[in-house]
Amino acid sequence: MNTLADFTFVSGLLFAVGIYGLIVKRNALRMLFAVEIMINAANLNFIAFDRFLWSNLPLPQAALGQTFVLFSIALAAAEAAVVLAIIVVAYRLHKNVDVSELKTLGG
Amino acid sequence: MTKQITTFEDFIRQILKIIFWVLLFLPLIGVPVYYLLDTVFHFGVDVFSLLTVHPEQMINLINIEPFHSLFIWTTFPGFTFAALFVTFFAMLWERKLLAKIQLRVGPQYAGRYEGFLQMVADLLKLLFKELVTPNAVDKPIFWSVPFASMAIAGALLSLVPLGPTTYLADPPVGVIMIFAIIGFFPIVTLLAGWASNSKYPFLGGLRALHQLVSYEIPLVLSLLGVVVLSGTLDIMKVVTAQSGVWYILLQPLGAIVFFIAALAELERIPFDLPEADTELVSGWITEYTGMGFGAVFLGVYIKLYALSGLFATFFLGGWLGPSFLPPELWFIIKTFIVMTAMLLPRGVMPRVRIDILIRAGWGRLLVLSFANLFITMFLVSLGVLHIGGL
Amino acid sequence: MSEAVSAYFIWGVFVAPFAGAVLVPLLQKAPKMRDYVAVLFSFVSAVFALSLLVPTLQGQTVAPSGPTSVPWITALGISVGVLYDPFTIILSNVVAWVSFLIMVYSLEYMKGDSGLTRYWFFMNFFIGSMQLVVLSDNFLSMFVGWEGVGLCSFALIGFWFTDEKERWVGTVGSMALGEAQAYPPSHAGMKAFVMTRIGDVAFLIGIILLFIYSGTFSFTQLAQNAGWATRLAQSGLLVPTALLIFGGAVGKSAQFPLHEWLPDAMAGPASVSALIHAATMVKAGVVLVARVGPLFYFALASNTSLVQPFFVTVAWIGAFTAFLAATQALVGFELKKILAYSTVSQIGYMMMALGLTGLSTDFAQGLSAGLYHLMSHAIFKASLFMGAGALIHVSESKYVSDMGGLRAKMKMTFAAFLVAAASLSGIPPFSGFWSKDAVLATAWDSGQTGLFLVGAMTAGLTAFYSFRMLGIVFYGKQSMKLDELEKEGHPAREVPRLMWVPYMILAVGTVLIGVLSAPLGLENGLEWASNAYLVSLFPRLSGLTGTSAGFNAVSSLIALGFVGIGFAIAWTLYVAKRYSASKLVHEEGFIHPIYTFLENRWYINAVYYRVFVDAPIRASRWLLSSFEIRGLDRVNNAGAYLGINLSAAGNWIDAHVIDGVANGFSLAGQAFSRTIRKVQTGITQQYIFVFALGLALLILALLLGAGVRLY
Amino acid sequence: MADIVFLAMMAVTVGGAIVALESREIVYGAVGLAGSLFGVAAFFFLLDAPYVAVFQITVYVGAVAVLIIFTVMLVRHETWMKEVTYSLGRLVGILTAAAIAVSLTFAWAASSSQLPSVPVPSTVTFLQIGQLISTSLSPALEVLALVLSASVLAAITLAKVEREED
Structure with a gap:
């Protein structure tokens, strides 16, 4: 049987990969990938802890973890939509998606 | 074929090679043979569960009950049945x-009567054709598309119950699973268009993306009325909830929306813009040849069968019917009727323009499906209709 | 006995207009469809209301099947729900059907206006909000409806926001105390909004106080756990709280001292005025008092005299407002403004009746009198306003002096107007007579002679101004304006059927109610409804069996005497035209100053403008001129001179001493910032790097701190 | 000890994530990301949360992945090819990620004795989730709806402004 530690291990790995991507990559889209990976790592943690610790509690707590992840997924989708729109606009304005080259936004 | 063994290294290499192939093929051949024998001799050891340590978790994923009838199920309601027959x-x-319809004759020569072996002839032709890989394509993605197309269509098919006991998967969230699987199709078409690295496939892929994304949402929403009425996301329970009245009578609007959206999802005439042969040669499947083309095409037709089956399941009572015919046969009859209805427009209708298509999707079907949902909810809350059957 | 009605019907009463309001903008592309949909939804609401009325009329209480309450703010235990009892249901029906007729009327009246989407949206929203006020079962959702009504009134009064000159309300150029007495529609809308808002703030404070002491907004819960009243009474806040809540009613129902917005609210279309006056907005205050009164009265089971001041205030404010507005109506020259004054006056009657509830022995008597008057007023006043709209439509002028002699040309309108005006002035056997009589009889029975006399006198004034208006508009010679119109090829003729049918229906209704009132025992029925309302709130009152005051010969004779006097004077002056009224007014004598005083609205409006509008403006101007320019600027200038001289002196020091130090500092600062600036690169990667390192270190530190060994 | 299914899913998830970040062709990255997110959905299945899992597939694979691939196609191919990764930066990234992983490993090792290894019996169904969302979490749902519509509006506005400038 898989233990809670197994799931947290996977989640930690995903998080580390996401951190790596955010540090190394300068491409806006790759950074979006990294952020999505990190969000998913967090979601996985939510579900795992909910399943192992809370799911025998009375109803509000038992379903909270899953509910929270549902909200988180929806928010992540909204975030992705906005980020992608920004990337497209930035590309049209600067012909570039490299964040280190898009410094004009910083003033 | 084999090289002459001269040195010891060659000998070892040869042995390792044999072991490798044996290890590779043993599960493929041995396990089915084992199960075949198991039905006769009852060994009492479940080899499958030895290979995977905790299968009971996967039972939640796909409700496969005893393993020894796996074979029957995959062949009869499942992929092979759909593909071959x-x-x-x-x-x-x-x-x-x-x-x-168009006062023509159609296939005539292959087979004795009315060219009924034409498809076998076509299959043979496709099988023996050369598989051309264009130079500029992105090979991995390009060649994964036919398989993905078939696999996703098969996944959709696995959710369609053929009878009260004849089904592949019955997840508790089946209806949403349909949405999830349908969501894969745009990616496949888009990737096919992109990987072909050619003008027409790319245009076709983009068109397919617009069309599929636009019609996915009405397709999803039109089913929500059914879900509200049956009070479950379990497809089997949706069917049993229709034992009184078929939902096409209670949900006419939803059925119409589902039908039209399914036509668009299938890229069938009048919504065949992604593969409009007069404009885009063959759309996103232009660059595929031989059995690659055949596989994509097979996927498309399996999808047609699956969506027709879903229509029959959600609106025509699935396998329900008078008991003088087995339920599986009822299901197939209904599916066949729906399928014929889906084929008919090709004979009589022209292709629509892209802007009309998009506007119809977002402006008409979406509104209609919302209207359907709200009317249903209103009627349910008024007590005219009841959750969980009539 | 109870009749099961689906609770959704009750919800439907106010949800349907809201749904209509939402649909209207969507149908903007199809104007015809939009108009009919808007009317249809008000009709749906009315039908829902009727489905509740039918069992009520059969003497049954409505027992809804289905949810009457759904959770809203769960954290505070607040839910939104409907309260249903015969009283509410009758109210809701009056609102629904009168509104529906007004909507039908608007179909023709507003035809061709460019802002119709806006119009239908707000009309439907208006009706929905009003029904929410009537039907909601707690103060908070009632407040939501209340504010919805306020918003819609703002939007509809200022409907013609482009402020063309002919849309202005009041006579341009007339002044009182140096304040202009004419306002553009947008100004009138703003005035209504701001003025009612004053009351609303009081209302909100009141219900929050109530919530603090009781922990609930729900009417039924407030009625059942009456401990809050004792606590409020102990801290001396009982009457203040009630009065604060009453403040909302004062604002919305245009009672003294917040009555000034209503006469100017005439700037909107006539149908809007009809809706505001007859069916919705101003009745909201009455509904509120009918809700609050019993709560405060019966919450203190033992000692009802504690809340006596509240009822005295309500009754006297009502009576005074009735008198005040009636006097102003005597001299009005704008048709709709006369009607507006009369509305204020009649609402005053209702308030008086509601105030009398707590002053008499039978609580339900005043309640039913108020309800009766509300009902009959809604009917005849809607009829009058729609008729006025038709008249204004025909004569293309809002002044009564521009009409005249229209009796023969607009027969239907004349008939409806005559009946409604007679009803308004309390002439038997029209409904207004019976309802006014009920109010006055209540006053008489409870021994409030002062209130009774004011009411009776006001009845005389009412008769006077009603027939004055009627005489000027329909009798006498045709005015110059109408002659001119005739020459231009627009002779005065009857309005289209879609317009006169609605107000004809209402006029017939007022006759029917009046004639059938006694045989049907209408007053007893209303008394029963009021009793049922009280019992539904306070089950302990279930033994309540008061009967209506019935026909009180003495009080009604006195009132009829006053009415007769008023009627006779008006007849002599304006219908028979024995004397010239204008001569009487403009001659020097004792009447002229009174006339001016009344025409200038007792100078209340002007004083308000002086105090609340002009004074702040003047104060800020004064602050600008004397404080800012003379005071602050001089200080500034002086400072500047000083600064210039000082800096000239400082210049030398600066150049020689400070620069050295400053340059030293700045060099150091530059060096420092050059170093530190590198941290703030704006490069995400570096931030993430630092964040990740910090995170790792933090985890390790926490682990170490918790005493975990890492090896 | 983790079983084969678990290990395979882990490989898909983490491998997909690595492919998403390290593939030379960004379309492969997008596909890898979709695979990784699909793997996470499989974990959700394994954790008895089928509803969330299907939701994850619907949203991420059905919507986000399509959007990403679409964006990739809108941006010219050469732009992605300019992508350079400095070896020093990569080293730093790997070290940092390793630091995170190591510290998380320590945390998990330190607390593993107190964590339950066997899941408690789960009774949560999607019906209950729906009830929870529509009752006590309804304010959150409304705020979420607002955020979603705001972001959709924002995305549309961004695209629209661009079209006007063209």
Whole structure:
């Protein structure tokens, strides 16, 4: 049987990969990938802890973890939509998606 | 074929090679043989569960009950059945039917009667054709598309119950699972268009993306009325909830929306813009040849069968019917009728323009499906209709 | 006995207009469809209301099947729900059907206006909000409806926001105390909004106080756990709280001292005025008092005299407002403004009746009198306003002096107007007579002679101004304006059927109610409804069996005497035209100053403008001129001179001493910032790097701190 | 000890994530990301949360992945090819990620004795989730709806402004 530690291990790995991507990559889209990976790592943690610790509690707590992840997924989708729109606009304005080259936004 | 063994290294290499192939093929051949024998001798050892340590968790994923009937199920309601019998029959039926509608003859020569072996001939032709890989394509993605197309269509198919006991998967969230699987199709078409690295496939892929994304949402929403009425997301329970009245009577609007959206999802005439042969040669499947083309096409027809089956399941009571015929047969009859209805427009309708298509999707079907949902909810809350059957 | 009605019907009463309001903008592309949909939804609401009325009329209480309450703010235990009892249901029906007729009327009246989407949206929203006020079962959702009504009134009064000159309300150029007495529609809308808002703030404070002491907004819960009243009474806040809540009613129902917005609210279309006056907005205050009164009265089971001041205030404010507005109506020259004054006056009657509830022995008597008057007023006043709209439509002028002699040309309108005006002035056997009589009889029975006399006198004034208006508009010679119109090829003729049918229906209704009132025992029925309302709130009152005051010969004779006097004077002056009224007014004598005083609205409006509008403006101007320019600027200038001289002196020091130090500092600062600036690169990667390192270190530190060994 | 299914899913998830970040062709990255997110959905299945899992597939694979691939196609191919990764930066990234992983490993090792290894019996169904969302979490749902519509509006506005400038 898989233990809670197994799931947290996977989640930690995903998080580390996401951190790596955010540090190394300068491409806006790759950074979006990294952020999505990190969000998913967090979601996985939510579900795992909910399943192992809370799911025998009375109803509000038992379903909270899953509910929270549902909200988180929806928010992540909204975030992705906005980020992608920004990337497209930035590309049209600067012909570039490299964040280190898009410094004009910083003033 | 084999090289002469001269040195010891060659000998070892040869042995390792043999061991490798044996290890590779043993599960593929040995396990089915084991299960075949198991039905006769009852060994009492479940090898499958030895290979995977905790299968009971996967039971939640796909409700496969005892393992020894896996074979029957995959063949009868599942992929093989759909691919070999239904698809072939549907293609032939389509060609003959359309020919009759348009006062033509249709396939005539292959097979003795009315060219009924035409599809076998086509299959043979496709099998023996050369598989051309264009130079500029992105090979991995390009060649994964046919398989993905078939696999996703098969996944959709696995959710369609053929009878009260004949089904592949019955997840508790089946209806949403349909949405999830349908969501894969745009990616496949888009990737096919992109990987072909050619003008027409790319245009076709983009068109397909617009069309599929636009019509996915009404397709999803039109089913919500059914979900509200049956009070479950379990497809089997949706069917049993229709034992009183078929939902096409309670949900006419939803059925119409589902039907039209399914036509668009299938890229069938009048919504065949992604593969409009007069404009885009063959759309996103232009660059595929031989059996690659055949596989994509097979996927498309399996999808047709699956969506027809879903229509029959959600609106026509699935396998329900008078008991003088087995439920599986009822299901197939209904599916066949729906499929014929989906084929018919090809004979009589022109292709729509892209802007009309998009506007119809977002402006009409979406509104209609919302209206359907709200009317249903209103009627349910008024007590005219009841959750969980009539 | 109870009749099961689906609770959704009750919800439907106010949800349907809201749904209509939402649909209207969507149908903007199809104007015809939009108009009919808007009317249809008000009709749906009315039908829902009727489905509740039918069992009520059969003497049954409505027992809804289905949810009457759904959770809203769960954290505070607040839910939104409907309260249903015969009283509410009758109210809701009056609102629904009168509104529906007004909507039908608007179909023709507003035809061709460019802002119709806006119009239908707000009309439907208006009706929905009003029904929410009537039907909601707690103060908070009632407040939501209340504010919805306020918003819609703002939007509809200022409907013609482009402020063309002919849309202005009041006579341009007339002044009182140096304040202009004419306002553009947008100004009138703003005035209504701001003025009612004053009351609303009081209302909100009141219900929050109530919530603090009781922990609930729900009417039924407030009625059942009456401990809050004792606590409020102990801290001396009982009457203040009630009065604060009453403040909302004062604002919305245009009672003294917040009555000034209503006469100017005439700037909107006539149908809007009809809706505001007859069916919705101003009745909201009455509904509120009918809700609050019993709560405060019966919450203190033992000692009802504690809340006596509240009822005295309500009754006297009502009576005074009735008198005040009636006097102003005597001299009005704008048709709709006369009607507006009369509305204020009649609402005053209702308030008086509601105030009398707590002053008499039978609580339900005043309640039913108020309800009766509300009902009959809604009917005849809607009829009058729609008729006025038709008249204004025909004569293309809002002044009564521009009409005249229209009796023969607009027969239907004349008939409806005559009946409604007679009803308004309390002439038997029209409904207004019976309802006014009920109010006055209540006053008489409870021994409030002062209130009774004011009411009776006001009845005389009412008769006077009603027939004055009627005489000027329909009798006498045709005015110059109408002659001119005739020459231009627009002779005065009857309005289209879609317009006169609605107000004809209402006029017939007022006759029917009046004639059938006694045989049907209408007053007893209303008394029963009021009793049922009280019992539904306070089950302990279930033994309540008061009967209506019935026909009180003495009080009604006195009132009829006053009415007769008023009627006779008006007849002599304006219908028979024995004397010239204008001569009487403009001659020097004792009447002229009174006339001016009344025409200038007792100078209340002007004083308000002086105090609340002009004074702040003047104060800020004064602050600008004397404080800012003379005071602050001089200080500034002086400072500047000083600064210039000082800096000239400082210049030398600066150049020689400070620069050295400053340059030293700045060099150091530059060096420092050059170093530190590198941290703030704006490069995400570096931030993430630092964040990740910090995170790792933090985890390790926490682990170490918790005493975990890492090896 | 983790079983084969678990290990395979882990490989898909983490491998997909690595492919998403390290593939030379960004379309492969997008596909890898979709695979990784699909793997996470499989974990959700394994954790008895089928509803969330299907939701994850619907949203991420059905919507986000399509959007990403679409964006990739809108941006010219050469732009992605300019992508350079400095070896020093990569080293730093790997070290940092390793630091995170190591510290998380320590945390998990330190607390593993107190964590339950066997899941408690789960009774949560999607019906209950729906009830929870529509009752006590309804304010959150409304705020979420607002955020979603705001972001959709924002995305549309961004695209629209661009079209006007063209």
